[in-house]
Amino acid sequence: MCGFGGYFGSVPDAKNLLERMVSAIAHRGPDENGVFVDKEAGLGHVRLSIVGLGDGQQPMSDESGELTIAFNGEIFNYVELRDELRAKGRRFRTSSDTEVILHLYDVMGEECLSRLNGDFSFAIWDRRRQRMMLARDRMGVRPLFYMNNGGTLYFASEIKALLQVPGVSAELDPIALDQIFTLWAPIAPRTGFRDIHELEPAHLMIAEKGKVAIRPYWQLDYPDRGASPLFTDERAAAEELRALLTDATRIRMRADVPVGSYLSGGLDSSIVAAMATGMAPQGLRTFSVTFDSVEHDESAFQMEMATALGTHHSAVACRAGDIARSFPEVIRFAERPIIRTAPAPLYQLSGLVREQGLKVVLTGEGADEVFAGYDIFKEARVRRFCGRQPGSRIRPHLFRKLYPYIPGLQQQSAEYLAAFFGAGDVPLDDPLFSHRPRFKSTAATKIFFSGDLRTRLSNYDAAEDLASRLPAAFSRWHPLHQAQYLESRFLLPGYILSSQGDRMAMAHGIEGRFPFLDHRLVEFATRLPPEMKLKGLVEKHILREATKDLLPPSIGQRTKQPYRAPDSHSFTGVGELEYVRDAMSEARVSDSGLFNAKAVTKLYEKCQSQPVTGFRDNAAFVGVLSTQLWLQTFTGSGIRAAEAA
């Protein structure tokens, strides 16, 4: 796990530039750094040493010196791949997984990607063929950004490295802002930065002879509705799931340093911690975040699980004011505006892990996407159920059952519930059916966009843009699989794994590992019948079945409580912070040109006077504040976004 930057083309004073690029992302690799400069290409690397502590320095060249790699991430099956390659006569000089990729590329070219089980992004400079290959892991755990500047291709693990390139200045992309304020994240390859792109998950790029080609090497796919199910026997499916998850965890314990585990108190991280406990010879260390507010705190479940497993447990308290205090740093690392504060406690949590001397943690992230755990999947099922009888006054009461932790919802009439959830006479064949209410309620935040920004965005529709990018087979999939695809392909890499995952962990040089995102497990789960995942309104049914002996019943049978953090109240409930007042001031907001300054002032006053506000007001508050901080951080205080959309 590390960070890298590089270029392909012509760059004056390349060594100096590469050193500046990797220096900008030094937090990703505090252990070592290095640069490699060739005539037409250069690579720089900062290293977090986890595998091959003494001999895994990068950039790394092969014996011939013709191939050089800069690599961020881990190849979890490198032991098996190395044995295979040795059997074919390959000789290894190091004990690192990095060298395994080099050999595999030498043997298979870009087809090597099909053999890699891991979370990775890397660049390989192939001097013989005079080409640069960039690649990113299947689910998008590790980031990789690129841009074309004056005919030269630049790339890096974080955007702040690209901003070191002479002549490049940060500009906010208005379309990306519209996407964030509708879909929660930009649609890759778009980023928050104008003219800076992201290599999409499961894609590779080959740059050679003045051409750049990008293509997928793997795709998330589901069987057609009505196709013969691969599994009809639930017990057999659960057994296979258990075996896959065990192996996914086992190979993620591979490291030359201790591996810890996050423990949220929920089902997924508890399963991972339980599996890992038996695989950690020195005992497992677990880490949690706790909250002051009862609404968000899960410490009782965390302690119950830690005690049951006998782990050495540490927790960091996210107290009133902590989110606000860390938020400017959170935006600096997230590198984009966000509409929720949820990344901030995770930033604190990775800081705790670093303080305790660990570099690697397992997490339960991905289980909700892979095994249908999110409320949105259940909500879509209830909406379809209601949609079949739009006049029913009874069916909408099910929405209350879906969201017991939202007090305001419990007081709504069936008519209002049906209206808010779009459960009336709505088209059931809408490809975005499952996510339409979320997108609609989020897009209501755009009421704060300035007239100027609205003009520049013209008739742009982020949801329709997303719909236009769906694969041809999408319409043939079961509705649950359609919803899972939307979560897994867009929100998971676009927000969860980036803003809450990689960037918050790597801010403190911590590597997160995700057993539920092992591609073998993902592929297996796509072929499970929908009813094994979402049984009635019980989420992740097959996962519970496969792991029920691992957990106390109070954890194993627990209804999902989504991970949330206090939003606007984090900033208004702890006394007025100078930077918040400044960023939200009418003058500052007016200067940015992005938001209606008078409306933002009223929103700020409303959030100060009413501690509990609805989703729209909370999301808008955090969205405006984070955008203002983004502008200050990346463009300096002279706030002005890109002039044209």
Next chain:
Amino acid sequence: MTETIKDKVRAFVIENFLFGDTSYDLADAASLIENDIIDSTGVLELVAFIEDQFGIVMGDADIVPANLDSLARISAFIEARVGAPATA
């Protein structure tokens, strides 16, 4: 009377849900839900406003879109209920 009630409700909606945006073309019959002006928490804010401002006690059966989903409906509801007991 009707104009006064409607004006007060309109002012509240503009101030609290449209954040002072007087340029928004808020038609009397326009749905507050369909036009994303109000969300589930907003309904409770609206109920609190009606109870405080007009001295009406609203029962659960009153809190339905038929009574509250447009300026016209809200003002008609208030007008009919001023001084009358709650229905639930």
